[in-house]
Amino acid sequence: MRNALFPAEGRPWPEVRAELHARQADDVRWNEGRMLTSSYVIDGDHVLLLREASADFLVENAIYAGEFASKPGTGFGSLVGLRDELLAMVLELFNAPAGAGGTLTSGGTESILLAVLGAREWAKRHRPKARAPRIVVPRTAHAAFDKAAFYFGLAVTRVAHGRDGRADVQATADALDDDVIMMVGSAPCYPFGVFDPLADLARLAEGRGIWFHVDACVGGYLAPFVRRLGHPVPDFDLGLAGVWSLSADLHKYGFAPKNLSSVLYRDGALRELSTFSFRDWPAGAYTTAGMGGSRTGGPIAATWALFHVLGEVGYLEAARTIMATRDRLYTGLDRLGLRVHGRPELGLVSYGSDTLDMAAVADVIDERRWSIGRGLEPDRIINLINPINAGSIDAYLDDLEAAVVAARAGRRRSATAAVYTRG
Ligand SMILES: Cc1ncc(COP(=O)(O)O)c(C=O)c1O
The missing domain is CATH 3.40.640.10 (Type I PLP-dependent aspartate aminotransferase-like (Major domain))
Structure with a gap:
């Protein structure tokens, strides 16, 4: 008996791929820096490197990196070495x-x-x-x-x-x-x-x-x-x-x-x-x-590759960009009368207002197709700054200004609650 949902015959990959991409139309455009939540993107070269290195180790199964790997030609000894070297670097860090x-x-x-x-x-x-x-x-x-x-x-x-x-x-x-x-x-x-x-x-x-x-x-x-x-x-x-x-x-x-x-x-x-x-x-x-x-061995291989391609110099550069972008965000928030909570040490910051309805502000930001985090107790916006946001932070601040103006003018919050995940 044929299944009703499982495709009976295959279709060409380019056609199916186009459909996959069409499905992404309403996803957040992280590659344009529109994610001020967890995108963790440096730039296009960074993403390309991860894609290629992951693909090179897609079929490799890390579960066969133990006993099997000790006999040449029977397992994935490469993953044992990459994993152990990664762990050693991380323990040192x-x-x-x-x-x-x-x-x-x-x-x-x-x-x-x-x-x-x-x-x-x-x-x-x-x-x-x-x-x-x-x-x-x-x-x-x-x-x-x-x-x-x-x-x-x-x-x-x-x-x-x-x-x-x-x-x-x-x-x-x-x-x-x-x-x-x-x-x-x-x-x-x-x-x-x-x-x-x-x-x-x-x-x-x-x-x-x-x-x-x-x-x-x-x-x-x-x-x-x-x-x-x-x-x-x-x-x-x-x-x-x-x-x-x-x-x-x-x-x-x-x-x-x-x-x-x-x-x-x-x-x-x-x-x-x-x-x-x-x-x-x-x-x-x-x-x-x-x-x-x-x-899959992909993430291990890609991360090992990333450490070697970026080196300490690359990670320092990413950190410098994050902190500089955070400063630009701070300047913009000051101008808009929004207040950062506490004194965040890194690129994760939350901010709010004693007078504005921050949920209403966040609603306008959503409508303008940015991905932000919402915090509670009190209502806040949470941003995670990444290097890719260096190119988008001014546009974000423009939209934040529009959102603040709307909230000042009495815009009411929608029913959207703060949600961390529903995965
Ligand atoms: C402080 C902290 N701990 C743990 C986690 C959980 O990480 P994951 O979503 O990778 O399981 C997160 C995710 O954002 C986090 O911010």
């Missing part, structure tokens, strides 16, 4: 001590899931008094921590943050008890783009013998370069005493293609706590460090 270890994952969420799973397993052995294991995170920490708790049967306490958007250390201390197995800080947090007081949180965790995780998913790969340019960036990585694990997304400010992130551990033994090993089936030993199984 984040000041990992000798003996540290890490895993390349599919994204920030998986990196966080693995760290939380590791903490749960560690606590089984080392926190016997934790009867109902719980993690304590700032209210601004990413939703992935609650997702991890949902998956792994843990509880979460979200602690109110200070007026500047940063975690409140005293309130965090007050939330600790024998059930707490893990504490978290962000570098920076997504809602406000500010770093939590990580040194203080790390000290607190260390004093209580609690696993401390730094979520540097969004900022991790930008912060070292912004600091090298002379901007103030607090210590946030494995060089900071008391930090046990760190998540940092290559597919964000590492400018890697999706899906690639890293989770690093001060002690490589901690990584083993979330490694899955099994052999009770008729196909032999199965061991994975991450949550998935098969995955």
Whole structure:
């Protein structure tokens, strides 16, 4: 019997490709810099490099980069080398001590899931008094921590943050008890783009013998370069005493293609706590460090290539462009009477107004076909600046001005709520 939906006969690729492109007509035009959310694009050359390097490793399966790879001609030994070299560069970038270890994952969420799973397993052995294991995170920490708790049967306490958007250390201390197995800080947090007081949180965790995780998913790969340019960036990585694990997304400010992130551990033994090993089936030993199984080698190869093509000089240049573009945004916001929340360290900023309805402002920006983030408590706009936005920021500010004028003239907000994802 024929299927009703599955195409009976094939059609030429050019024709199908044209249809694919037609489907993109109403997508945001990130290549014109119209994404002031998470596009992480430097320029056209950058995207071309990612496309070509990913395509070269499209069929290569990273799950066959273990045992199979050790015998020439039977697996993907190339991926073992690329992965290990990438991990070594990344561990060095984040000041990992000798003996540290890490895993390349599919994204920030998986990196966080693995760290939380590791903490749960560690606590089984080392926190016997934790009867109902719980993690304590700032209210601004990413939703992935609650997702991890949902998956792994843990509880979460979200602690109110200070007026500047940063975690409140005293309130965090007050939330600790024998059930707490893990504490978290962000570098920076997504809602406000500010770093939590990580040194203080790390000290607190260390004093209580609690696993401390730094979520540097969004900022991790930008912060070292912004600091090298002379901007103030607090210590946030494995060089900071008391930090046990760190998540940092290559597919964000590492400018890697999706899906690639890293989770690093001060002690490589901690990584083993979330490694899955099994052999009770008729196909032999199965061991994975991450949550998935098969995955394309494309992102690993493309990221290795990107590191070598850009080098430190290229990452510094990207960081310089981001900070300069952020300054242009700040000047424009000042002119429009909009106020930046806190003092963001990097290219992730949020701003609002005491008088204007920011949801109405954001509605006008949507109509003008920009992709922005919306924040709540209070209503805000969240922007993530990338090098590609250097060419579009003036046009954005023109449209923002029109939006502010409309809101001042009494434009009412639509029913559009702040939504981070519905993927
Ligand atoms: C601070 C922070 N942590 C974690 C994540 C989750 O990353 P992903 O969407 O790659 O899973 C994000 C995503 O924006 C983030 O900003």
